[in-house]
Amino acid sequence: MATAPALEKPPLTVAEPPAARPRKGILKYWRLYAAISPFYLLFLAFGLIPVGFSLYLSFHRWDGLGSMEWAGLAQYKYLLADSDFWNAIGNTIIIWALATFPMIFLAMVTAVMLNSAVRFKNLYRFAFFLPNVTSVVAVAIIFGSVFSTNFGLVNALLHAVGVDQVAWLNTPWGIKVAIATLMTWQWTGYNAIIFLAGLQTIPTELYEAARMDGAGPVQTFFRVTLPLMRPVLLFVLVVSTVTGLQSFSEPQVLLQTTANDSTFSGGPGHAGQTMVLYFFQQTFDNNDFGYGAAVAWGIFLVVVLFSIINWRLVQRRDED
Amino acid sequence: MASIKGSLRRSIGLHATLILGVLLSAFPFYWAVIMSTHSSSEIFSYPPKLLPGSHFLENVRHLFDAIDFFGSMWNSLLVAVTVTFLVLFFDSLAAFVFAKFEFPGRKVLFALMMAIFMVPAQLQAIPQFVIMAKIGWIGSMTALIVPAAANAFGIFWMRQYMKNAIHDELLDASKLDGAGFLRQYWHVALPVVRPGLAFLGIFTFMGQWNDYAWPLIALTNPDNVTLQVALSQLNGTHGTTDYGMVMTGALLALVPLLIVFAIGAKQIIADLGKGAIR
Numbered sequence A: 001m002a003t004a005p006a007l008e009k010p011p012l013t014v015a016e017p018p019a020a021r022p023r024k025g026i027l028k029y030w031r032l033y034a035a036i037s038p039f040y041l042l043f044l045a046f047g048l049i050p051v052g053f054s055l056y057l058s059f060h061r062w063d064g065l066g067s068m069e070w071a072g073l074a075q076y077k078y079l080l081a082d083s084d085f086w087n088a089i090g091n092t093i094i095i096w097a098l099a100t101f102p103m104i105f106l107a108m109v110t111a112v113m114l115n116s117a118v119r120f121k122n123l124y125r126f127a128f129f130l131p132n133v134t135s136v137v138a139v140a141i142i143f144g145s146v147f148s149t150n151f152g153l154v155n156a157l158l159h160a161v162g163v164d165q166v167a168w169l170n171t172p173w174g175i176k177v178a179i180a181t182l183m184t185w186q187w188t189g190y191n192a193i194i195f196l197a198g199l200q201t202i203p204t205e206l207y208e209a210a211r212m213d214g215a216g217p218v219q220t221f222f223r224v225t226l227p228l229m230r231p232v233l234l235f236v237l238v239v240s241t242v243t244g245l246q247s248f249s250e251p252q253v254l255l256q257t258t259a260n261d262s263t264f265s266g267g268p269g270h271a272g273q274t275m276v277l278y279f280f281q282q283t284f285d286n287n288d289f290g291y292g293a294a295v296a297w298g299i300f301l302v303v304v305l306f307s308i309i310n311w312r313l314v315q316r317r318d319e320d
Numbered sequence B: 001m002a003s004i005k006g007s008l009r010r011s012i013g014l015h016a017t018l019i020l021g022v023l024l025s026a027f028p029f030y031w032a033v034i035m036s037t038h039s040s041s042e043i044f045s046y047p048p049k050l051l052p053g054s055h056f057l058e059n060v061r062h063l064f065d066a067i068d069f070f071g072s073m074w075n076s077l078l079v080a081v082t083v084t085f086l087v088l089f090f091d092s093l094a095a096f097v098f099a100k101f102e103f104p105g106r107k108v109l110f111a112l113m114m115a116i117f118m119v120p121a122q123l124q125a126i127p128q129f130v131i132m133a134k135i136g137w138i139g140s141m142t143a144l145i146v147p148a149a150a151n152a153f154g155i156f157w158m159r160q161y162m163k164n165a166i167h168d169e170l171l172d173a174s175k176l177d178g179a180g181f182l183r184q185y186w187h188v189a190l191p192v193v194r195p196g197l198a199f200l201g202i203f204t205f206m207g208q209w210n211d212y213a214w215p216l217i218a219l220t221n222p223d224n225v226t227l228q229v230a231l232s233q234l235n236g237t238h239g240t241t242d243y244g245m246v247m248t249g250a251l252l253a254l255v256p257l258l259i260v261f262a263i264g265a266k267q268i269i270a271d272l273g274k275g276a277i278r
Helices: A021-057 A074-081 A083-116 A121-133 A136-146 A153-160 A172-199 A204-212 A217-228 A230-244 A249-255 A275-285 A289-319 B002-036 B056-066 B069-100 B106-117 B121-134 B142-148 B152-165 B168-176 B181-192 B194-210 B213-218 B227-238 B243-272
Strands: none
Touching: A021 A289, A021 B069, A021 B106, A021 B121, A021 B142, A021 B181, A074 A289, A083 A121, A083 A172, A083 A230, A083 A275, A083 A289, A083 B002, A121 A172, A121 B002, A121 B243, A136 A153, A136 A172, A136 A249, A136 B002, A136 B227, A136 B243, A172 A230, A172 A249, A172 B002, A172 B243, A204 A217, A217 A230, A230 A289, A249 A275, A249 B227, A275 A289, A275 B121, A275 B213, A289 B121, B002 B243, B056 B069, B056 B243, B069 B142, B069 B152, B069 B181, B069 B194, B069 B227, B069 B243, B106 B152, B121 B213, B142 B213, B152 B181, B152 B194, B168 B181, B181 B194, B194 B227, B194 B243, B213 B227, B227 B243
16 A cells, blocks of 8 residues: 555556565465366366276277277277167257257247337246256156157147147157257247347347338348347357257157167167267167267267357358 | 337237247146146046146155155255355356466466366266276265366356456455455455356256256166156156156156246346357
8 A cells, every 4th residue: 555656557466466476486376276176176087087088998898897808990990880870860960950940040039029029028038948947857758748649739739630640759750850849949948038138239220220221120130130140149059059969868758668679779760869879878778888988989079070060151151 | 100000019919929939838837737637547538638637636646656756856956956055166266266366377277177168978978987986986976966066167157257247456455454365255256246156056056956867877776866867767667657647747846946947037047148149
């Protein structure tokens, strides 16, 4: 307090009182390192070592109990030729697409409407967010009954309008539609709220200017709203890619009652077996830990590839 | 006049569409309530029941006979509450350091943490299982609590929050008053970032309550599972026999979650979009 008033206020940083630093070295920061250490210790034990170990494991054959046997690239060679894995990749991408595109469209429409409706906005947001609060297990059980062949609500509706009932959880595309519907239901409101947050950052003057220029609502949306929303759209797309391509609980709970060989098989004909379900089946049902590790790295690659593709697609629209 | 009429009509159409959306959002909950109040034979009948029946208490009784509902709910609560408090403490402590202090290696450590954020969970699943089997944690709640006790998302989130909310002048003043690092954290930083903590806490609780994949493989003893795992077992083994009971279980499992959400809804909905538009 008593120091001479400097002409320019020196930048105040809390942890670097000018004098001590060179002498005591990094030891004087021990409190800070101690404060961040829990995360890094946990990461070391349950993150870094596991990831390194899973890489090591993927070059071995191991049933989880006996001794490990060096396999070189054999697991990866097998993975590339494994039609079941390719089937799982296909299923995952189809389910992801069936869920994501309707979800983004519906979320955007909802957000635009919420942005213009002045009354009850918070009430609507609360109601739309509710599906995201639920547990996937409970929801999958509920959707299982909605799509049930014998007494499901969807089939009852179809019957009422004179259409034959569909064995939703027994046909390849029915399974995918059911899973995708569940995911769309659960995530539309969540994304709508994120879109709404983005919409609220767009200055109203831009809309007024567009109206002055004689733009209709559709034109305004595509010329003003959408371009400014691209960062938020990118965020939603990347998050839904990373989570959607790793879907596990939805198909596992929804299809385990119709599964005959394994609770991770993804229903009849493996039609709902996602990549992560396949990973669990190979690892914990077949006790093939080495191959499971290779599958995990395969999933990782697919997710990274897909995220890059999505990123590029949205970015390129920027340059046009 | 015409334009007022037009805007009124548009407003009615808008609300009608939004209400339709709300009904679609709410319908599965309604459906679960309906199913949980009917016996299985009523559920299998046609046309489907759309109004509540009278079998709720019976379904509850069957549910409690089939699984240890309160036992597994207790396990879920134990894990979710413990993890939430640990995460709030460890994450905010680390976030405080990253937000407000300079020290050697800060940038590298922070970048490393953000990279960890991107590593998918299943890459760690097998080795984590193996490690925990070796140290004897498989089958106990420790296997669920310890790895979740601190996370990159929370540190990142709290750091962003603290950067803006805690003023350097405030910290300097407290320092002149002789406050050490821990006092600064506890008495200066924490009170200011309470809303950020509330968001992180509620989100962590919901995430833990709903976690399914890891508890499914880590809790090998069927008598000692979390509620989500118990529910899925119910669906797998009793799914075709007693749907009313399964639905009752699914519905009751949502109650604690809805309570927590109702308490923190304002916080969550207000803060949710922030991560995307920063």
